[in-house]
Amino acid sequence: MKPTASLGEKWRQFAVILLPILVTQVALSAMTFFDTNMSGRYSPADLAGVAIGVSLWNPIQTGLSGILIAITPMVAQMLGRGRKDQIGYQVIQGLWLALLIAGLVIGVGALSLQPILDSLGLESRVRSVALYYLSAMAFGVIPLFGYTVLRSFMDALGQTRVTMLITLISLPVNIFINYLFIYGNWGFPRLGGVGSGVGSAVTYWIIFLIAIVFAHKMQPFAGYSIFRRWYGVSLAKWKELLKIGVPIGFATFFETAVFAAVTLMMSRYDTMTIAAHQAAINFASTLYMIPVSICMALTILVGYEVGAKRTKDAGQYSILGIGSAVVLSLLAAVILVVFGQQVAGLYSKDLHVIELTQQFLIYAIFFQISDAIATPTQGALRGYKDVNPAFFLTFVSYWLIALPVGYITANYSGFGAFGYWIGLITGLAVGAITLLWRLVVVQRKHAKGILPLNPK
Structure with a gap:
């Protein structure tokens, strides 16, 4: 990365950082897409089982990964301040913390999964698929969290094309392993939806091992000597990481967990409704990769400018990123209106599931526009290391507004299962407005020198 003097230079640097992140996020999302899609083509029960498994795992994975991506703003600000000597040590501490978190997960x-599934009252086949899907995924937890740290380090240096390359290498491997284990091809066991868990776990190991080789051998990463010196655990560095990472993790958890909670609350509906809901959520999640990629790019760019004490540039990047996300969300809305039936047909051959999925996708239009504002705004706030208010605002918006409104609408009106999506739309809109307000407050305080630009 480098300082920019004009808006045109900022656009170019923004694009250089953003586009590889977007490709990477879409590829990572595609793993879940192919898990869901290929399981759905095996049977509706396997699709529903994977849906339950994903709903339980995603909030945990994204929330805990959110703690670890605190590496990104920390490294970006160190880079902006010219403190490159501290970066390698910080990354190693992130890896130690990732190992601890993975072990706890x-x-x-192991102790709580079966009781949780028993409490949901699922059909026998759906419960079995969810149980063994998550059991298979457990083998990929350590490399997934380790890769999150290494990816955050690489991205913070502006080397987002490298993480894009790593992910693109692994995607066809994931699809191929799914092909073998879901359908039992080439003599492999026919596991149905459980096979997609096997595919994801193996893929996470491949991603992690490739990232280690790149970080150790490839420039500019090798210059930070991450694996050339042995560092023990530093509780002081862990505290610094957790101080920034825990609010990020909880904010991410609150957002993803509310979608998971909706899916679990919908478990009382029939298998077709659950399958259609999950198909629509999966496609909406794919579209969500656009604002989440802009969020990550803004964390890097805003963090770099804040570390270098260039408040005006940090503000310009924020406007550029949020504006881009809104425009792209409107284009996505047009796609959902025009091609909704074709999108639904990607997930199932069952006409009833396709019809229900198409209806859910109409509701998805509204909350993905709110996501286009809220998510990049959180990325800019992370660049300022302003993370605690976002944690509070997301909790209120998603859990005190979205979920109660959804429950009331679903159970006390004629909307039925669609009522939960109305709740999501309401909560996400509130979150977008309040987070944007917080960003404006932070930027004004930084511009006036009220907040420290160069926190230790």
């Missing part, structure tokens, strides 16, 4: 999951 596996241990807690």
Whole structure:
């Protein structure tokens, strides 16, 4: 990365950082897409089972990964301040923390998974697929969290094309392993939806190992000597990471968990409705990769400018990123209106599931526009290391507004299952407005020198 003097230069640097992140996020999302899509073509029960498994795993994975991506604003600000000597040590501490978090996840999951599934009252086949899908995924937890740290380090240096390359290498591997284990091709066991969990776990190991090789051997990463020196655990560095990472993780968790909660609350509906809901959520999640990619790009660029004490440039990047996300969300809305039936047909051959999915996709138009504002705004706030208010605002918007409104609408009106999506639309809109207000407040304080630009 480098300082920029004009808006045109900012556009170019923004695009250089953003486009590889977008490709990477779409590729990572495509793994879940192919898990869902290929399981759905095996049977509606396998699609529903994977849907339940994904709904339980995604909030945990994204929330805990959110803690680890605190590496991004920390490294970006160190880079902006010219403190390159501190970066390698910080990354190693992130890897140690990732190992601890992964171990805790596996241990807690082993004790609590079956009781949680038992409490949902699922059909036998759906419960079995969800249980063994998550059991298979457990083998990929350590490399997934380790890769999150290494990817955050690489991206913070502006080397987003490298993480894009790593992910693109792994995507066809994921599809191929799914092909083998879901359908039992080439003599492999026919596992149905469970096979998609196997495919994801193996793919996470491949991603992690490739990232280690790149970080150790490839420039500019090798210059930070991450794996050339042995560093023990530093509780002080962990505290610094957690101070920024925990609010990020909880904010991310609140957002993703509300979608998971809706899916779990909808488990009382029939398998076709669950399958259609999950198909629509999966496609909406794919579209969500656009604002989440802009969010990550803004964290890097705003963090770099804040570290270098260029407040005006940081503000310009914020406007550029949020504006781009809104425009792209409107284009996505047009796609959903015009090609809704074709999109629904990607997930199932069952006409009833296709019809229901198409209806859910109409509701998705509204909340993905709110996402286009809220998510990049959070990225800019992370660049300023202003993370605690976002944690509070997302909790209120998603859990005190979205979920109650959804429950009331679904159970006390004629909307039925669609009522939960109305709740999501309401909560996400509130979140977008309040987070944008917080960003304006932070930028004004920084411009006046009220907040420290160069926190230790």
